[in-house]
Structures are given as C-alpha cells and as structure tokens.
Amino acid sequence: MSKPICYSTKAFSAASATSPLSAATIERRQPSASDVQIQILYCGVCHSDLHFARNEWHFTQYPAVPGHEIVGRVTAVGSGVKKFKVGDTVGVGCLVDSCRTCSDCRAGLEQFCTSMVMTYGSIDPHLNAPTLGGYSQSIVVTEDFVLRMPANLNLAAAAPLLCAGITTYSPLRHWKVGPGQKVGIVGLGGLGHMGVKFAKAFGAHVVLFTTSPGKVADGKRLGAHEVVVSTDEAQMAAQAGSFDFILDAVSASHDINAYLNLLKRDGNLTLVGAPEKPLPVAAFPLIFRRRSFSGSLIGGLPETQEMLDFCGRHNITSDIEMIRMDQINTAYERMLKSDVKYRFVIDMASLA
Ligand code: NAP
Ligand code: ZN
Numbered sequence: 001m002s003k004p005i006c007y008s009t010k011a012f013s014a015a016s017a018t019s020p021l022s023a024a025t026i027e028r029r030q031p032s033a034s035d036v037q038i039q040i041l042y043c044g045v046c047h048s049d050l051h052f053a054r055n056e057w058h059f060t061q062y063p064a065v066p067g068h069e070i071v072g073r074v075t076a077v078g079s080g081v082k083k084f085k086v087g088d089t090v091g092v093g094c095l096v097d098s099c100r101t102c103s104d105c106r107a108g109l110e111q112f113c114t115s116m117v118m119t120y121g122s123i124d125p126h127l128n129a130p131t132l133g134g135y136s137q138s139i140v141v142t143e144d145f146v147l148r149m150p151a152n153l154n155l156a157a158a159a160p161l162l163c164a165g166i167t168t169y170s171p172l173r174h175w176k177v178g179p180g181q182k183v184g185i186v187g188l189g190g191l192g193h194m195g196v197k198f199a200k201a202f203g204a205h206v207v208l209f210t211t212s213p214g215k216v217a218d219g220k221r222l223g224a225h226e227v228v229v230s231t232d233e234a235q236m237a238a239q240a241g242s243f244d245f246i247l248d249a250v251s252a253s254h255d256i257n258a259y260l261n262l263l264k265r266d267g268n269l270t271l272v273g274a275p276e277k278p279l280p281v282a283a284f285p286l287i288f289r290r291r292s293f294s295g296s297l298i299g300g301l302p303e304t305q306e307m308l309d310f311c312g313r314h315n316i317t318s319d320i321e322m323i324r325m326d327q328i329n330t331a332y333e334r335m336l337k338s339d340v341k342y343r344f345v346i347d348m349a350s351l352a
C-alpha cells in the first residue's frame, strides 16, 4: 500500500523518556473516503499520557505525542462519510481503529481486539509509523471511531469523558452498580472523580478513599456519601467486609490487599489504574470470602457513545483546570503530586 498524501500540523511531543515535551511539527494523512478530519479544540491530560511519555510501560516509540481525550470540530469529511459533516462537534478517545471482524469487535468491545489501534502507542496502519495523539491541532480518524458530543455539555469539560469517563463508566456498568450497593472509589484524580460522579448517578452508596486529607470536602461535593482517608488505619478498619464493589483508579504502587479486605463475600475489586510496577496480591483476602480481583480497559465505541449520551442527559462533565499547551510539563509534575482538581485540559488554541 502506498503512503497516503499528508499535511503538517503543530503538536507537542517528547523526544525521549527523560525529555520534557516541546513544540513539534507532525504529519497527518489527508482524509480518505471514510475519514473525518478534526480541528482539536481541547485535549484532556490523562495520567496514561505521563506513563507513556516517560516510557513507564516500556513500549513508547519516540518522538511521542500523547493525548487521548480529544474534542474538536469537523473540518473535512471523506466522500463516503455518513455520520458527520463539517462543523459538527465530535470526540475521539483512546482508539482510532480495530480489525472490525473479530468476536470482540462484533460485540462492540473494540478495546479488546488484538489488532486495535490506539490513538497513541500503536503503529498506524495507514502511515506504518507510530500513532500520534491529541496534543496537536488536527487529527484524521476513520468515522466509525469518532463520537458525537452532546450539544448541551461544555466541550472543554467534556473532553475527559473520552478516557476518564468511559474507563470508570464501563466497569461500573459491567458489575451492575446500582441502588442498594455500597461502592468504593479509590483515588480522587481524573478517573476517580468521574467514578464518584457515575457511581452516585447510578444510585449506589458511594465511599471515596483518598490519601489526601485536603480532598475530603471535594469528595463529598462531587457526590461521595462518605470519604475515608486511607492512611488512617482506624477509618479503614471501620469499613472492613462491607463493600459490594470497589473501583481502584490509583496511578502508583499501593497496597491492594487493604482494599480486598473491605469487600463482602463475593465482592469484586476492579483495577483500572495502571501503575508502572506489579501490585502484590495476597491469597487470603481473596480465598476467605470468594472475593474477586479484576481489571478493565476503557470501553468500546458503542458504550463510549452511550456514556456520552448519559452524560448529556444527566449533565455530567469533568471538573477541569484549563492549561496552555506550554504548561504541560508543569501539569505532569503536579499530577505526580496528586495535585489535580480534577483533570487538566489543554486549550489547543494555545498551540497556534
Ligand atoms: P491522576 O489524575 O493522577 O489520579 C491518580 C490518583 O491516585 C491521585 O490523584 C491520588 O488520589 C491517587 N494516588 C496517586 N499516587 C498514589 C499513591 N502512591 N498511593 C495511593 N494513592 C495514590 O490519574 P488518572 O488520570 O486518574 O489515572 C489513574 C490511573 O489509571 C493511571 O495509572 C492511568 O494510567 C490509568 N488509566 C487506566 C485506564 C484503563 O483503561 N484501565 C484508562 C485511563 C487511565 P488521592 O489524592 O485521592 O489519594
Ligand atoms: Zn487515558
């Protein structure tokens, strides 16, 4: 296959695991018949962007352009595009393509397709080069991986729904969280604060676990019925054996067994956090009450659209702090100190 015709666009990239992000020019393919070209207006800053830019997952290719919470306006569509027209406001999350034919794709679970193409961190089948993410002015995506943004939502505050939103919505739906259940959310960062909002919206009794005493009031404002400071052993002991479900959205090493012990018989703890190092899991907290420990990865395209529409109906967005593109390195340092309230979003006009 010959390389498609490309155009240049401004971006921010990391040249190595130890270099700060800086301005760069990248190539995007000109839209083909099934493609949508998007002017990126805002891009959320996920902790995965930081893990990836610094090669903490050991698969980054440089130069690396992170960013997978993309919202923007359609600037061109291919001749075969049916769902979108120029001027529409749209979103792109962590996936830009998949095989479309395997059982996962047919089930709308494209995130589990072994040939899925991530927005960054994959090889772009069109260009045979690493995919480049949303810290850029423009992106071209096949229409089946483009999402409709609800018209009533603030576009900047809705950007984090494309990853933080779906990553918490999907496991809460999968484990059927709802009224009558006690649900824990661990870590009040970008994912955790969306987890609190969704668990509350689904009608559960929501308990937030945080290592930051300064976030207790915010936890309650965001919808938690109780907030536990997890470094306080007495507060943790008081919650033992009482949870139906716990969602762990912590970005760093921590004691997972302390949370397994809080589950009831047959309770489940789902991990969405993706720390660099493995988490040791003890046998006894699992086997004594038939508890289970599982993971979850973002969500497929149909569920991501369902989540966006749910947010539109319930007026749910992220609590954001807007930054300029050139503030990204400082934002990363603040993210590492758990000092995000509760998602940074880049105003892409600052890249012009
Ligand atoms: P974030 O905004 O930085 O939030 C992480 C939170 O974890 C912090 O705010 C902090 O909350 C808590 N935390 C940080 N260090 C801790 C430590 N040493 N011990 C205990 N708690 C700690 O990150 P995020 O963007 O929400 O992402 C969270 C994780 O999910 C990352 O690893 C990311 O890569 C991963 N992720 C996974 C998926 C998926 O599909 N599975 C998708 C997106 C992101 P408190 O201050 O409240 O303690
Ligand atoms: Zn993410």
Ligand code: ZN
Residues within 6 Å of the ligand: 098, 099, 100, 101, 102, 103, 104, 105, 106, 113, 114, 115, 116
């Ligand atoms: Zn597939």
